[in-house]
Amino acid sequence: MPELPEVETTRRSIAPHLVGRTIRAVTTTKASYFFLTPPRELERRLTGRRVLALVRRGKYLLLELDDGARVLLHLGMTGQLFTASARSVRLLNATRSGALLPEAQSAFEPDVHTHLVLSFDDDGERVLFRDVRKFGKVQWLAKDARDARLSKLGVDALEATGALLYEKTRGRKAAIKTFLLDQAVLAGVGNIYADEALFRAGIRPTRAARSLTKPQCEKLARETVAVLMRSIETGGSSISDYVSADGSDGGYQHERKVYARTGEACSVCGSVIKRVVLGQRSTHYCPSCQK
DNA sequence: ACCGCACCCTGAGCGC
C-alpha cells in the first residue's frame, strides 16, 4: 500500500501527536513476524521514553527516542498509522463498513489487527498501528545500532537524478519497472509511482534498464520526483487501505494515469491501457505513449 | 552482482 508519498503524508500528519510526548503505556498483539522485536520487549523498551523526532527513510519511518534508541516502522502493504480520534471506513473491515457505514463516525476500537497502541502522558491522543496482512514491521534499534534494512537503502527517491539512474542502470538487463522498485537504488518508489513515473517519462516499463539513454534517464528522474511530490501535495493515494493520521483519504488516486486503469482509455491519446506482470507485480502502461 | 521466483498473511471480488 504505502509508498513514499503515503509514508511522508503519514509522517507529517502523525508527527505532531508523537514528537515531544512521553510514552506512558504500550499495548501489543501476540508475537508474529510483524514484531522484529518481541512485543513484550518492545513494551518494556518504549514505556517512559520521550519521542524526539519522527523521520522517514524511503518507505521506513524512524521514531527517535530520548535515550538514543530508535523505533523502525514499516507499513508494508496494509499498514495504517493513525490517532485514536481518526474516522474512516478504511479502518473497518470492508464487509463491516458496507453493512455499518455510520460506524465510521464513532471511535475506532482496537481490533485483532491493531498490533501497537501508544498512550501518552499529558492529554496526548493515543497513536495506533494497524496492519491486516502483517507485512508491516516494527523494530526497536539500540542507540548507535546500525540496521541492515536501513543501510542497504539507496538514495531517497525525492533526490533522484538522471546521473544516478544512468550510472545504476548500466549493465542491468532487468525491466526498467523492476529496476525502479529496487530499494537499494532508489528508496521509496513502489508499484503505483513506478508505473506513473514511466508513463510521464514516455518509457515502456518492459524495456531493459540498460537500454535507457542518458536523456531518458534524466527525464525519468525528473518525472519520478515530480510524481512523488505531486502525490505528497494531494495527500498520497488512498486506493484500499491508506489513511493519514486523522483517517482522511489522500487525493492522488484520482490523478493516476495508468495504475489500475487496465482496459481504460489513455487520457492523453485514447489508446487502451495495458497490463503485464513484471517481477510478480502488476504493471500498467499506454502502448502508444510509452516506447 | 544480478535475476526470477516462492513465500510471508488476510480479505475482497469474481465466476460458477
Next chain:
DNA sequence: TGCGCTCAGGGTGCGG
C-alpha cells in the same frame, strides 16, 4: 450461499 480462484501501494531469502 458457498467454494475456489485471483488479486492487492511490500520485502526477504533462496537457488541458478
